[in-house]
Amino acid sequence: MLALQLLVNGLVTGSALGLVAISFSLIYSTTKIFHVAHAGVYTMAGYVAWSLASRGAPDIVTLAVTVAASMAMGAFIQHQLYARLERRRATPLVVLIASLGALAVMQNVIAAIYSPNILQFPVPWGSKMVVLGGVRLTWTQILTVIASLAAYGATIWFFHRTILGKQIRAVASNPFLAEITRLYPQRVYVIVVAIGSAIVALPGILVPLDLGLQPYSGVTPLLTATIAMIAGGIGSITGSFVIAIGIAVLQNLSLLVIPGEWSIGITFFIFVIFMLFRPTGLFAAAR
Amino acid sequence: MFRSIRFGLALAAAGFLTLATASAETIKLGAILPLTGPGGLIGTQQQKGIQFALDHINAKGGVRGNKIEVVFEDNQAKPDQSILSFNKLVDLQSLPIIFTAYSGPSLAMAPLATRKKVLLVNAGAQADALAKASPFLINTLPTIGDEIAVLCQWLVKNGKKNAAILFENSAAGISGRDNYVTHFKAAGGTIVAQEPTQFGQTDFRPALLKLADAKPEVMLVSITAAAQQMAQQYKQLDLKFAVAGTTFLQDPALIADPAAEGFMHTQLQSQSPPALAAEFKQKYNAEMEFFVRQYYTASNILFAAMDKVLEEKKPITGENVRDAILKIKNFSGLVPVVFNSNTASVPFDLKVIRGGHDEQMVELKAQ
């Protein structure tokens, strides 16, 4: 029983984490930028949604505006920061540090406006309970799983079935060749970061809806998502999604056998060992 | 000839200085708190408490006509930044008294405080090591052990013999956990399980599920933040065991939440009178929470001690103010605080949360 509950809990947490991983993976595999400020976009989405929801905006409006705001923020960072750095031929390390700077700016603007207090969404339906096969879940948790699966499906469809998606994949695999065929990599990058930011807005809203909102809490999910992306194989959407869920499930189920203090340590230990023996990721071959 | 002129000048300067200290001037104090980063949530509350007390005393004309000012430093709860800030405040600005919070930074600064005779005032951290860290570290609240000993005895006496512990994996949380283990066993109970949560994390479900599996009669809680989220998840998982904790559970958001119905906790007596709470709310648009009240009270203790020092025509130094605190011994304000040593004892109650309010169960005094 405990195992089942922990499993379900891991699946819920993992599916939200999976979306963070997918979005980061998309951005990283195309632009090759270690976009740490993505954690800032994730956090910002929650606060935008909270502001709208607490002013009584209808849920659908809240969702639409939040996704739009995230896309705008992501595109802004790519267009105004990363593109400039690229023109100056900055190294990955320089770009990483600029991205950290952007993250610090976003987190602290949020903390200055909203205070570092944990904010609670004023959405009563979110905590209503459902019992499924003996496991108790909130509507928010169920919605998280549904939204994640839907977004995952939509992303797969977009990248394999639409022209824009195929163009993005072309740029990702070889920006030089793509440029010759008149795909402008920089323009594609802006679009990709915007799409990634739209995807990350979903967990950005759903996780705080369930667990409360804090300004400095975006980094942990992002790091875990990065690890999922690498272990899943860079560029594999399915890989990063599945591994992210796997990590969350593993962290939950590990409680059955070891004290909770060590669950994070064990997860990363397994990861480091894994990297030594299968460094290209689990899903790389299927790419 | 020149020598006598110089002597005369020195005398005049000395006279001028004594005059200046006798007349009204601004007394500067320091505060080194975690104002940003994950600790920022608590640090900013503490800052508001100090600021609120300052506004009050300065509106009344200060301590014996001397306005009080506090220089705030952000240490992000890191020991090395705390050391730098400490040396900056003491060295460059010669501040005699510094507010501190969090056990790590306080323990890092304690040896320096001893060496420089600077008074450190802690009104937030409750780790056991703080009681003996330095003769110049004044704790205006007791270490967590006092509350926990009494709580554990009461629980075991009332038939809750199997306990599970939920603790935050931080200095404060672990200190609480260790005390629960010691005192619950000493009272004749058994600890059936314990689970940590990460500081700054609000997902308590895995830990709650695992604790529930050990079938405890009561869950002992030692977390410093996000108690409301913990209560909501406890409710959502439909857990039936009792929940008990310390003063940390005295969080307005938690008490107002129906999910926390029936939670018990010890509470250092530190109510804010409704008028004061309302004034605070109007000024800062926030509840006057525990850490606000703690630092408000600590500030007022300092003001009273400084008043006594000035009354005795002594200069405001860390040593003089500390001696004054120990000499005055009994302070009344939001709370009666008694200093038998560097660490205050404060009376506390056992409360139960019912219908969005804290209700009194028993009054218990710290030994």
Next chain:
Amino acid sequence: MDFLFSYIALAEVYVLLGLSTNLLVGIAGIFSVSQAAVFGVGAYIVAQCLMTETMGFVPAMLVASLACIALNVLVTLPSLRVSGDYFVVTSFGIQLLATAVFINWTQGTGGANGLPGIPPPDLFGFALESNLHLVMLTTVAVALGCLAFRLIMRAPFGRLLRAIREDELAVAAAGKGVLQAKVSAAALAGAFAGSAGGLYATFLSFIDPVSFDLDASILLLTMVVVGGARTLAGSIIGPFLLLALPQVLTFIDIPTTIAASARQLIYGVLLIAFMLFRPQGLAGEKL
């Protein structure tokens, strides 16, 4: 004076760490984000040796350095198998694993409570208690470190390391020992980090896991990049500047309730501006 001395002593500890990071990341091109973990191990070893009175300061520093040499070689080993992004993330994993150990291995590290009351360093029977003495100690250590760094940069070994960073394959094809060079660089960086840890622990007399977490690793990278990667001057300027920055920012007058967030915000903005307008760092060659 104490403020100045404590600032210089701390900054010099970070200069040693800067040298370590610069050697590894800047010169050898091993992009490690786990240097703070190695630093921490050095600090805990020296602290334990002095607190249990098993040995004096000098032998303790030697033990710490040796242990950190071994550890740093071990944690950079994956860079021989996995390269680029994969190693960065593996290194993330190592750092998070180390933090978990620092927090939870209570007997060895004091856990989250940290280790208070570490005795001051002693040299030939003299306890160095005053800040002035400690500054002299750290200055000697830094001078030795800088000398070693400079000699290496000019020696054939330094050229070999730079060549590896530029083109590892070509170096291997030319019959040079890539493996040996990388291991040596890692060993040296480990010795720097380990002795920095020992100095840090004895200077502060208190250590806890907060000083050795991922943020600290990232701060080290930032120091190196802002100072100027691959240069000796950069490894010195960066730590002095970044350690002073938060202290200088407190002189800017801002309304108290948002002051702290506002200062962190300014820090972020400065980082971004720096990366945009002087990506090579203050003293650096172009990366």
